[in-house]
Amino acid sequence: MSNVKLIIEERAADIGNFMVGRLLPFREKRAVGPFVFIDHMGPTYLSDIENFDVAPHPHIGLSTLTYLFRGRIMHRDSLGTEMVIEPGAVNWMTAGKGIVHSERTPQFLRGFEKMLHGLQIWVALPKELEEMEPNFTHIEEKDIPQWEQDGLSFKLIAGEAFGRKSAVPVYSPLYLIEIKSTTPQKVKIGDDLFGESALYILEGSIKSDDVVFDPKQILIAKDTKLCEFEIGENSSIYIFGGESFPEERFIYWNFVSSSKERIEKAKTDWEKQKFPKVPGETEFVPLPSPAKF
Template identity: 55%
Template structure:
């Protein structure tokens, strides 16, 4: 199967009250550039009696990127960060050697109804940075590069592309951007992005290489052989990717590493409660293999 012909349908799974569409990892394509995992949260209506609550859980060997299209989340982590993420802003947490965090409905939204829609993304770290100290950065929506072209609006969420640079402090060459259209728009990708390209259709549809791809699907291509995209008016798509790492990456639950041994060590550390904890939070999400 050639990369230009690889179209990945959204596969749904349940996490409590939320339906999540997972795009990668996929059996035919484990990563796109350094991106190792993408979950689509929603769209869903959060109910007054069922707030959004993700208890304390760990990460290592990666950076998490949270980007909301609708709704708000309160983030807390073992570094001591307390940060509310709103629509259009970016939470960028680098786990490095190990971090834990929680994600919950903000206190003032608990007991209320509101819409939640967004993306949870993992970006693998370069091999030499997998054991770096954890860090956290929040970038407000107004600090991200935005521009208009014809009937399309662009936002560069992370990395570099189309001659722009995002302030998100990434650790490798990559790009992630949002494109929304009010009318049909021809997107010319060649020469604008570096590395592998993932094209995720959130709403609407696109036409690429003579094929129409609808919302809920992801198409993968490469810069040097990418077709131009015809984006239907009223669509919203996400482009992401970058040059792949020279080494393979392995995934076990919330951990990513170039070493299977390090993954095993991370699982053992979490099972033994040796990860740092979120201040004031005693919740604990067990490794899936340890759930009764």
């Protein structure tokens, strides 16, 4: 019997002046462990007159993880941070009680043709940390655990697995693992996983119980301990998950919380522009029209 409980197909979503592939949340699966949101950005080619520009917008109750395959993004936030995220590095921003940030094409790439491709991920905070002070951490690619094993390339982007620990300062038990292949290989890693687990196919394919799965799909596992499959040649996959929280998480726009009342307060605060400002920026993304949780 297959260990695949649910298959989630990537769906197109508009984030302003840029189209992405939305993976989480999904109507039948709102979260995988603490992971509540995943967008696949690109791959998109931008002309010399096109740029990636997401004006200042707020977050509460979560950490964001930006991981690029190609291209660069300038991150600015209300803490005064200015950081260019490059392929293979990690931007980890914890919103806590509230943070505002913008994401744009860096000035040195404007006026040139460029490409953008990566993942935008939200990780919910434990209830007792939802109102923590915001912070920002940048981890260079060289500081992320990576190794070769059984003909495969591994990278532990965040969390703990395989007796290793990423430098990304997470706040609950989780993992985000990159596996790349050049030739078909058997993969068995169930003993290293815990909680809920899912697998995202970026490139190539995997085969599980004689069924072949293709790119732009998330496969939700029934049992992490049965995580065995064959990865195809020239494939890139991402396994993520961890311990779920006992309380439900609500999402409205960029706000994540265990409390609907807290989200209502965040909405009001943003409408009244009570959130902290991003230094040097005057634009902002307005609150979207009402939507149900």
